[in-house]
Amino acid sequence: MSIDTTAQASATPDAQQPWSELGLKADEYARIKVILGRRPTSAELAMYSVMWSEHCSYKSSKVHLRQFGDKAPKTDALLVGMGENAGVVDVGDGYAVTFKVESHNHPSYVEPYQGAATGIGGIVRDILTMGARPVAVMDPLRFGPADAQDTQRVLPGIVAGIGGYGNCLGLPNIGGEVVFDQSYLGNPLVNALCVGVMKHEDILLATASGTGNLVVLFGAKTGGDGIGGVSVLASETFDADGPAKRPSVQVGDPFTEKVLIECCLEIFAEDIIVGIQDLGGAGISCATSELASNGDGGMHVILDAVPLRDATLSPEEILMSESQERMCAILEPTNLDRFMEICAKWDVDAVVIGTVNSSGRLTIEWQGEQIVDVPPRTVAHEGPVYNRPFSKPASQDALAANSAASLARPTSADEFVETVLTLVGSPNLADKSWITSQYDRYVLGNTASATPEDAGMVRIDDSTSRGVAISTDCNARFTMLNPYLGAQLALSEAYRNVAATGARPLAVTNCLNFGSPEDPSVMWQFSEAVTGLADACLTLGVPVTGGNVSFYNQTGETAILPTPVVGVLGVIEDVHTHLSHGLPADGLTLIVLGETKAEFDGSEWAHVVHAHLGGQPPQPDLEAERQLAEVLISAATDGMVSAAHDLSDGGLAQAVVEMCLRGNRGATLTLSGDAFTGLWSESVARAVVAVTPEQSAGLLALAQHHGVPAAVVGTSGGSSFVVNAPDVTFSIEVDTLREVHTATLPALFDH
């Protein structure tokens, strides 16, 4: 095959090129020609096509995402903001924490195990690239109905992939979500979060500066896996009769990644590199163009130097390959020997593939011929930007009008018992340990709290016991009913979950999973959700540090429920003071903090019992969330409460049942209002705490001080979950609840 050189491109301006097959639109292809003053070479076309894909360029979301910066709350905590591989937050004592969540939805549908595994691999390298030691991962997951046939294929593979890769890396998996809904049947969501820790002075950036500095590619060899994965998989909708896309999914090797992590950390410790970038989506195209674009000059790359697993790869394929476990570093020539020594110690392949220069161009040669000559910013940062049309769907008002208020509610004691059991055993609320027991939550020895607690928490310093807590949340039914409020509710819940462990919420990351941006209805959902989230972050004083947008999550014309997963990171001075939700003793007083209203639209009860979705979601109250958090943090710091649990999906009934199961004892609730509202409302800004009778008055005073309504609702003890209300009295053995709660997932997936 002849090489398509830049000279040939100039000489043959009218040659036909497969820009459409590579996912570019006609006007985008025309723009490339304007930038270059000629047609692109096939290698340049490959680079532009992957870097201008939706996944890499954020071309449909950029105009909206600006709000996260424009509305950012004033804070000294943010050390590195959006735009880098991951944001970095000051957590005190000279420590910085970086965290980010990313999607790997489409690859995980095509090939569940490898898709999910490489999702972990990619986010871990993003965190590593900031100079941090990765210390924990989490996985927010969404599947189709638990009993659907394809969920039987997808879920076990994804869970095994997350475990297989994450466990082998030696990173504790401390939380996440597992949610089932019909809308995800043909498009599951596999989001992966990683958190890393470093000292302030160790923060690294992806930049190639200093003429004469070397570009070193290290890690795994480059193979044919994942070629076109970015543009083909992440930016196109699944079609029932489309061609098989399996070859585009990357294959992961966690051992190589583990060794690469240790190798990088040793390199970082010696301070011998100028910049670093991981190779993820768009591979070498992305790493070289981003490094050069962030630097102060140009870069020349000799592509023949790239170590290959498959010698027959074309230069275009090498540029696009998404082979995993690779990194690219920029270093001064004097540090090369030491760099190579460390790589040799870890048996990591490393090779110089280029040099930084002052040309202002990214040039790439192959077999002595120039095949790329581009301004790097036009590839990496100046891609197309679309202001896509958006409009409220015609069906939205009817959806909002269809309230759950008129649905039949339980009235007799038997009906209440049945409702409790139905919800406790429903897939979304059932025990998830069939999944989470396949993840190592102990490795590194710093895990203070993990699933099923409200937030995962790890210690970051042995000597001080300082730690960080993270929760990810999103109730996509709420977002469907009202995307602006739904995104705020997702933030509210994650914020509350972090506070419910006693940690102070500090910063936000997100993974915005939506349908096709070319659908004005989806774009409306997206725009509303981003605006809602940005407004709420400003009010709560927690900046968005970065995140990820995943579009085209739909099957045919039907989009998933809009799912803006929000991750909140908090800090706690001593992890030993953290709160958990198991009831540790009999005779504790149960107190509900916050106000309970009759809010059932989009609730778990409406979903499970009536398969109903309509109305308006619970009304967010950000100021109340903030005050509730103050009460929980103070109470934890002062050791005032024995257990705490946030109230969200499934309301008070679900929360107290979980506290009973975790503590292996019963509880009696004495409700003053109607039992149904008390048990299953999903009003915001609420938590239930358990305190000793001696601490009760103090806690009530603390709540009053912060203007948080507080009501004593019961006591712990006995072997049953008992409810006494004016309109009904019933009781269920804790053993029965446990049986129902734990049987659901094994019955569906254990075979």
Added chain:
Amino acid sequence: MSPRVGVVTFPGSLDDRDAQRAIRLAGAEPVALWHGTTDLSKVDAVVLPGGFSYGDYLRAGAIARFAPIMASIIDAANDGMPVFGICNGFQVLCESHLLPGALTRNDHLHFICRDQKLRIENTTSAFTSGFNTNQEIVIPLKNGEGSYIADERTLDELEATGRIIARYIDGNPNGSRRDIAGITNEAGNVVGLMPHPEHAVEAGFGPSLDGLTFFTSVLSRLVNA
């Protein structure tokens, strides 16, 4: 001077720093040992930690067994040095034939991480002498290939000679023959255990403090030696 306990790091070892922490909390001095070394002159005992050495793509522990340091460890173990293999370390000890039998894929085919109840049945080995006979403990278990297997004659012999140091109780998590969680060699200085005692040594970071006794046991043996 407190005894020094080496912790080997193979490429892919994961719980090496955790084992070092446990050794420190037990009162000994942890020493990091790189897999490429053959020098054990600076340590009084060795821990082979958990993890996935070399990715464990062939058979767990099968490649680590050929690391340079293993030749030294095999010689030292035969001379009586206390050697403790945890999880992947247990697999390496079996592959090295310092312990009989093998660890195979869990019978349910999943990786499993849970707090596991054990009964300590041998209180004379280098790493279990601090326990009471039949003491019940809870420590984390986390593995994909933890099902202990050996021929019937070996199993009978292990039982008859008191070389089963711990058994799973309240439910066998992986199909291990005769509920075996850990064994020792005839001399009692080489011990393999599938669950992870190094993750039960600090309040707030594990289900109990039961794991610490494995490390204090070897410490008292070294001090009294």
